Amino acid sequence: MENTNRSVFGIHGVTGMLIATVLLLSILGALTFFGLKAQQAVADKPYKITDPQALKMRDTANANQKVIAK
Known part of the structure:
Protein backbone atom coordinates (compact mmCIF):
# COMPACT_ATOMS: atom_id res chain seq x y z
CA MET A 1 0.00 0.00 0.00
CA GLU A 2 1.46 3.29 -1.05
CA ASN A 3 1.14 6.41 1.08
CA THR A 4 0.56 9.20 -1.44
CA ASN A 5 -1.49 11.39 0.86
CA ARG A 6 1.36 12.77 2.96
CA SER A 7 1.70 16.48 3.59
CA VAL A 8 4.48 17.72 5.81
CA PHE A 9 3.14 21.26 6.03
CA GLY A 10 -0.50 20.30 6.55
CA ILE A 11 -2.46 20.87 9.75
CA HIS A 12 -1.22 17.51 11.06
CA GLY A 13 2.42 18.22 10.25
CA VAL A 14 4.83 21.02 11.06
CA THR A 15 2.18 23.74 10.79
CA GLY A 16 -0.10 21.96 13.23
CA MET A 17 2.75 21.51 15.67
CA LEU A 18 3.63 25.22 15.45
CA ILE A 19 -0.01 26.24 15.93
CA ALA A 20 -0.31 24.01 19.00
CA THR A 21 2.98 25.32 20.44
CA VAL A 22 2.00 28.97 19.94
CA LEU A 23 -1.43 28.31 21.43
CA LEU A 24 0.01 26.62 24.51
CA LEU A 31 -2.30 32.68 32.95
CA THR A 32 1.04 33.96 34.23
CA PHE A 33 0.01 37.57 33.59
CA PHE A 34 -3.35 37.22 35.36
CA GLY A 35 -1.74 35.29 38.23
CA LEU A 36 0.81 38.04 38.79
CA LYS A 37 -1.90 40.71 38.68
CA ALA A 38 -3.99 38.82 41.25
CA GLN A 39 -0.96 38.35 43.50
CA GLN A 40 -0.09 42.06 43.31
CA ALA A 41 -3.68 43.04 44.11
CA VAL A 42 -3.67 40.88 47.25
CA ALA A 43 -0.22 42.08 48.32
CA ASP A 44 -1.44 45.69 48.35
CA LYS A 45 -4.19 44.85 50.86
CA ALA A 54 -8.18 35.47 71.34
CA LEU A 55 -6.65 33.18 68.72
CA LYS A 56 -6.78 29.47 69.45
CA MET A 57 -4.88 26.71 67.74
CA ARG A 58 -6.94 24.93 65.05
CA ILE A 68 -8.39 43.80 55.74
CA ALA A 69 -6.47 46.96 56.63
CA LYS A 70 -7.18 50.02 54.53
Missing part, protein backbone atom coordinates in the same frame (compact mmCIF):
# COMPACT_ATOMS: atom_id res chain seq x y z
CA LEU A 25 2.62 29.35 25.02
CA SER A 26 -0.02 32.08 24.71
CA ILE A 27 -2.22 30.32 27.28
CA LEU A 28 0.79 30.03 29.60
CA GLY A 29 1.59 33.73 29.14
CA ALA A 30 -1.99 34.81 29.81
CA PRO A 46 -2.69 43.19 53.93
CA TYR A 47 -4.89 42.10 56.81
CA LYS A 48 -4.42 42.68 60.50
CA ILE A 49 -5.55 40.58 63.42
CA THR A 50 -7.99 42.40 65.68
CA ASP A 51 -7.33 40.46 68.89
CA PRO A 52 -4.19 38.27 68.82
CA GLN A 53 -4.82 36.98 72.35
CA ASP A 59 -10.12 26.88 65.59
CA THR A 60 -12.48 27.80 62.76
CA ALA A 61 -13.43 31.01 64.56
CA ASN A 62 -9.93 32.38 63.86
CA ALA A 63 -11.13 33.49 60.43
CA ASN A 64 -13.33 36.10 62.12
CA GLN A 65 -10.29 37.72 63.76
CA LYS A 66 -8.67 39.05 60.59
CA VAL A 67 -9.70 42.33 58.99
Whole structure:
Protein backbone atom coordinates (compact mmCIF):
# COMPACT_ATOMS: atom_id res chain seq x y z
CA MET A 1 0.00 0.00 0.00
CA GLU A 2 1.46 3.29 -1.05
CA ASN A 3 1.14 6.41 1.08
CA THR A 4 0.56 9.20 -1.44
CA ASN A 5 -1.49 11.39 0.86
CA ARG A 6 1.36 12.77 2.96
CA SER A 7 1.70 16.48 3.59
CA VAL A 8 4.48 17.72 5.81
CA PHE A 9 3.14 21.26 6.03
CA GLY A 10 -0.50 20.30 6.55
CA ILE A 11 -2.46 20.87 9.75
CA HIS A 12 -1.22 17.51 11.06
CA GLY A 13 2.42 18.22 10.25
CA VAL A 14 4.83 21.02 11.06
CA THR A 15 2.18 23.74 10.79
CA GLY A 16 -0.10 21.96 13.23
CA MET A 17 2.75 21.51 15.67
CA LEU A 18 3.63 25.22 15.45
CA ILE A 19 -0.01 26.24 15.93
CA ALA A 20 -0.31 24.01 19.00
CA THR A 21 2.98 25.32 20.44
CA VAL A 22 2.00 28.97 19.94
CA LEU A 23 -1.43 28.31 21.43
CA LEU A 24 0.01 26.62 24.51
CA LEU A 25 2.62 29.35 25.02
CA SER A 26 -0.02 32.08 24.71
CA ILE A 27 -2.22 30.32 27.28
CA LEU A 28 0.79 30.03 29.60
CA GLY A 29 1.59 33.73 29.14
CA ALA A 30 -1.99 34.81 29.81
CA LEU A 31 -2.30 32.68 32.95
CA THR A 32 1.04 33.96 34.23
CA PHE A 33 0.01 37.57 33.59
CA PHE A 34 -3.35 37.22 35.36
CA GLY A 35 -1.74 35.29 38.23
CA LEU A 36 0.81 38.04 38.79
CA LYS A 37 -1.90 40.71 38.68
CA ALA A 38 -3.99 38.82 41.25
CA GLN A 39 -0.96 38.35 43.50
CA GLN A 40 -0.09 42.06 43.31
CA ALA A 41 -3.68 43.04 44.11
CA VAL A 42 -3.67 40.88 47.25
CA ALA A 43 -0.22 42.08 48.32
CA ASP A 44 -1.44 45.69 48.35
CA LYS A 45 -4.19 44.85 50.86
CA PRO A 46 -2.69 43.19 53.93
CA TYR A 47 -4.89 42.10 56.81
CA LYS A 48 -4.42 42.68 60.50
CA ILE A 49 -5.55 40.58 63.42
CA THR A 50 -7.99 42.40 65.68
CA ASP A 51 -7.33 40.46 68.89
CA PRO A 52 -4.19 38.27 68.82
CA GLN A 53 -4.82 36.98 72.35
CA ALA A 54 -8.18 35.47 71.34
CA LEU A 55 -6.65 33.18 68.72
CA LYS A 56 -6.78 29.47 69.45
CA MET A 57 -4.88 26.71 67.74
CA ARG A 58 -6.94 24.93 65.05
CA ASP A 59 -10.12 26.88 65.59
CA THR A 60 -12.48 27.80 62.76
CA ALA A 61 -13.43 31.01 64.56
CA ASN A 62 -9.93 32.38 63.86
CA ALA A 63 -11.13 33.49 60.43
CA ASN A 64 -13.33 36.10 62.12
CA GLN A 65 -10.29 37.72 63.76
CA LYS A 66 -8.67 39.05 60.59
CA VAL A 67 -9.70 42.33 58.99
CA ILE A 68 -8.39 43.80 55.74
CA ALA A 69 -6.47 46.96 56.63
CA LYS A 70 -7.18 50.02 54.53
